[in-house]
Amino acid sequence: MTVARTLQPLIVVLLASGCTPLPPPAPPPVEPAPRAPAISAEQRRAAEDIARQLTSQTGDVAAVYAALRRAYSGQGERFSETLTLAQQPPLKPLSYYQDDIERVTINRLLRPGEGLAYWRNWSKVLTGGSWDPAKQFRDPEEMRQVGNYAIFGILAHELGHYLTSHNFSMPAARMIDELWADQLAVAMMDHLAAANPG
Numbered sequence: 001m002t003v004a005r006t007l008q009p010l011i012v013v014l015l016a017s018g019c020t021p022l023p024p025p026a027p028p029p030v031e032p033a034p035r036a037p038a039i040s041a042e043q044r045r046a047a048e049d050i051a052r053q054l055t056s057q058t059g060d061v062a063a064v065y066a067a068l069r070r071a072y073s074g075q076g077e078r079f080s081e082t083l084t085l086a087q088q089p090p091l092k093p094l095s096y097y098q099d100d101i102e103r104v105t106i107n108r109l110l111r112p113g114e115g116l117a118y119w120r121n122w123s124k125v126l127t128g129g130s131w132d133p134a135k136q137f138r139d140p141e142e143m144r145q146v147g148n149y150a151i152f153g154i155l156a157h158e159l160g161h162y163l164t165s166h167n168f169s170m171p172a173a174r175m176i177d178e179l180w181a182d183q184l185a186v187a188m189m190d191h192l193a194a195a196n197p198g
């Protein structure tokens with residue numbers, strides 16, 4: 001499975017992932033993108049751990065979370081001891097970060113046979129059911145694995161909220177916080193994709 005194919009449905013899901021949907025993206029900035037920092041051996045191991053969990057029949061989102069924290073830490077980000085992870089059933093559309101109790105709530109990873117239900121649920125939420133996920137994917141296993149990559153992307157976004165000190169009591173700042181969380185998450189996914197191509 002290519003990274004590009006993985007990210008396509010993922011980006012759609014990120015925009016609806018339990019946070020305020022964002023407007024269409026602004027035109028690309030004129031200045032060149034900053035060069036990504038070098039990938040350390042630790043980050044390469046984190047990327048491999050994440051890929052293993054997402055493609056395994058028995059992957060654990062808590063292990064993805066632990067590896068993602070290691071990867072963010074490798075880029076100089078700091079986490080407090082009190083930040084925790086809560087898991088919820090895979091068809092819950094709303095994942096979120098609660099700043100007051102420092103907790104990320106995220107779907108557990110999909111088990112074999114759960115991919116179609118996962119994507120049908122997003123189709124219902126985003127298109128009223130008019131998008132047919134069965135036509136988008138090769139087979140049920142691809143549906144499941146891409147679904148797990150979507151959950152990973154949402155988790156990276158929610159951790160981005162933690163890292164940008166997201167504050168839900170400040171509506172005016174909310175859109176900026178969403179953009180920061182997305183930028184951090186996309187940068188981390190880019191970085192991990194480069195560390196673990198294929």
Ligand SMILES: [Zn+2]
Binds near residue numbers: 018019157161178
């Ligand atoms: Zn968000």
